[in-house]
Amino acid sequence: MSRGDTIAAVASGAAPAGVGIVRVSGPAVPGLAARLLGRPPRPRHAHYLTLRDDAGEPIDQGLLLFFPAPHSFTGEDVMELQVHGSPVVLNTLVHHLVGLGARHARPGEFSERAFLNNKLDLAQAEAVADLITAGSELQARAALRSLQGAFSRRVDDLVEAVTRLRIHVEAAIDFPEEEIDFLADPVIGERLAAVTDQARALLGETRRGARITRGLHAVILGPPNAGKSSLLNALLGDERAIVTEQAGTTRDLLHERLRIDGVEIGLVDTAGLREDSEDAIEREGMRRARQQRAQADLLLLVLPDGDGAAEALLREESAGAARRIWIHNKIDLSGGPAGRRDAADGELHVGLCARSGQGLDTLHRLLRELAGASTEGGAFSARERHVEALAAALAHLEAAADPSLAGAGELMAEELRQAQQRLGEITGAFDADALLGRIFSEFCIGK
Numbered sequence: 250m251s252r253g254d255t256i257a258a259v260a261s262g263a264a265p266a267g268v269g270i271v272r273v274s275g276p277a278v279p280g281l282a283a284r285l286l287g288r289p290p291r292p293r294h295a296h297y298l299t300l301r302d303d304a305g306e307p308i309d310q311g312l313l314l315f316f317p318a319p320h321s322f323t324g325e326d327v328m329e330l331q332v333h334g335s336p337v338v339l340n341t342l343v344h345h346l347v348g349l350g351a352r353h354a355r356p357g358e359f360s361e362r363a364f365l366n367n368k369l370d371l372a373q374a375e376a377v378a379d380l381i382t383a384g385s386e387l388q389a390r391a392a393l394r395s396l397q398g399a400f401s402r403r404v405d406d407l408v409e410a411v412t413r414l415r416i417h418v419e420a421a422i423d424f425p426e427e428e429i430d431f432l433a434d435p436v437i438g439e440r441l442a443a444v445t446d447q448a449r450a451l452l453g454e455t456r457r458g459a460r461i462t463r464g465l466h467a468v469i470l471g472p473p474n475a476g477k478s479s480l481l482n483a484l485l486g487d488e489r490a491i492v493t494e495q496a497g498t499t500r501d502l503l504h505e506r507l508r509i510d511g512v513e514i515g516l517v518d519t520a521g522l523r524e525d526s527e528d529a530i531e532r533e534g535m536r537r538a539r540q541q542r543a544q545a546d547l548l549l550l551v552l553p554d555g556d557g558a559a560e561a562l563l564r565e566e567s568a569g570a571a572r573r574i575w576i577h578n579k580i581d582l583s584g585g586p587a588g589r590r591d592a593a594d595g596e597l598h599v600g601l602c603a604r605s606g607q608g609l610d611t612l613h614r615l616l617r618e619l620a621g622a623s624t625e626g627g628a629f630s631a632r633e634r635h636v637e638a639l640a641a642a643l644a645h646l647e648a649a650a651d652p653s654l655a656g657a658g659e660l661m662a663e664e665l666r667q668a669q670q671r672l673g674e675i676t677g678a679f680d681a682d683a684l685l686g687r688i689f690s691e692f693c694i695g696k
């Protein structure tokens with residue numbers, strides 16, 4: 250079970266807190282625990298003790314917990330020292346443990362060991378990291394579902410179905426005397442179609458999960474004076490940005506976080522866009538605004554309601570954007586309707602008044618839906634890595650159904666093998682060392 254050496258790290262956050270935890274995992278744990286306690290620890294029992302350094306000086310008073318292998322988070326012998334949440338005490342304690350033979354854990358090393366000891370699969374280990382960094386309830390709930398295996402089970406089911414199909418195809422290849430059309434074999438043809446559908450459905454849900462994990466990054470763009478900063482303030486319900494009737498008020502980017510019903514959205518207010526400017530500061534502001542545009546999941550295009558020139562400018566500025574919502578502002582001046590508008594372009598258009606808040610509820614609802622909240626009810630978290638693997642697996646399944654392969658069982662079997670391989674990367678059933686190193690190095694220390 251054990252990885253040879255014993256690792257130690259502060260498992261709780263760096264900030265001063267009521268209580269902090271030092272976690273230790275590895276074969277030296279029983280010896281270390283007995284030494285600190287003066288007797289062997291009782292498994293899964295909270296021992297109250299005074300922790301002392303080599304000179305016998307007290308470091309702190311706290312609790313010692315011992316989880317014997319394999320019944321621990323990592324699957325190894327684990328000890329926790331729960332002490333006062335002082336960064337100084339916590340670091341002194343880790344230092345002391347290193348003096349006694351442990352070594353500092355690398356980022357993600359506890360989770361990596363949990364993975365290597367089959368306590369968690371790879372997608373679950375990633376979900377631990379995503380749960381820790383969740384910025385909203387939606388993200389936390391979705392990450393917990395993945396941690397509990399909701400995503401992995403779906404992947405495993407798909408792997409199982411591909412495997413059964415592979416076995417069937419491979420068996421058919423082994424009877425070369427029969428000249429068979431593999432796709433015409435009703436069992437193979439139907440099963441392949443069903444498995445492909447299953448993969449396609451899972452890819453859709455995984456994309457949604459990745460979107461939840463990433464969070465929505467929305468950028469407000471529009472000509473000067475359109476009411477961009479007023480909109481930011483109205484959405485936040487707080488006068489964060491300076492608003493004046495002068496065009497060119499906003500120069501710097503203003504990053505804010507908006508929470509709607511437990512969904513977190515990143516919002517950026519930008520300098521007004523126009524064709525060109527003499528003013529060096531304004532030009533730099535526009536450059537930064539356009540730079541933000543490239544990183545947005547969603548553009549909130551703000552224009553004075555009825556301003557055709559502004560709309561034409563924004564169409565040009567936002568060409569090729571992932572997603573956009575047109576916000577026709579200042580309806581109090583134009584007399585235009587508030588709320589969702591039908592438009593010939595089939596895009597999302599909202600009439601509103603940033604000053605009074607009229608029409609804002611419609612925008613809130615749209616943002617909430619785009620951020621993934623409408624997919625609630627069992628959504629699991631996922632990552633871009635999973636989306637890529639699933640998309641590649643789906644492509645192999647589709648290739649296996651290519652009519653030109655109908656008589657070539659070996660080629661079909663090879664596509665299925667590759668589909669299975671790519672699916673295996675998600676949960677780590679087929680682990681490449683480089684992949685593992687990359688994933689776990691992104692974790693924080695102590696996790």
Ligand SMILES: Nc1nc2c(c(=O)[nH]1)N(C=O)[C@@H](CNc1ccc(C(=O)N[C@@H](CCC(=O)O)C(=O)O)cc1)CN2
Pocket residue numbers: 270316319320321322329368
């Ligand atoms: N104090 C403390 N709290 C914590 C953690 C921790 O490591 N320490 N966790 C760290 O992430 C999370 C809980 N995750 C855990 C997962 C498995 C086991 C564990 O001991 N598993 C054993 C026994 C299971 C059982 O008794 O039913 C096992 O899997 O065999 C412990 C914590 C959150 N809270």
Ligand SMILES: Nc1nc2c(ncn2[C@@H]2O[C@H](COP(=O)(O)OP(=O)(O)OP(=O)(O)O)[C@@H](O)[C@H]2O)c(=O)[nH]1
Pocket residue numbers: 471472473474475476477478479480491492493494495496497498499500519520521522578579580581582601602603604605
């Ligand atoms: N009547 C009316 N005025 C508005 C509305 N929204 C914003 N304004 C006014 O329009 C002016 C410009 O608003 P800002 O929010 O500063 O506009 P902006 O797009 O951020 O402008 P820049 O930062 O200069 O690019 C201010 O005087 C606002 O009070 C609205 O819905 N109705």
Ligand SMILES: [Mg+2]
Pocket residue numbers: 477478479490491498499518519
């Ligand atoms: Mg502004």
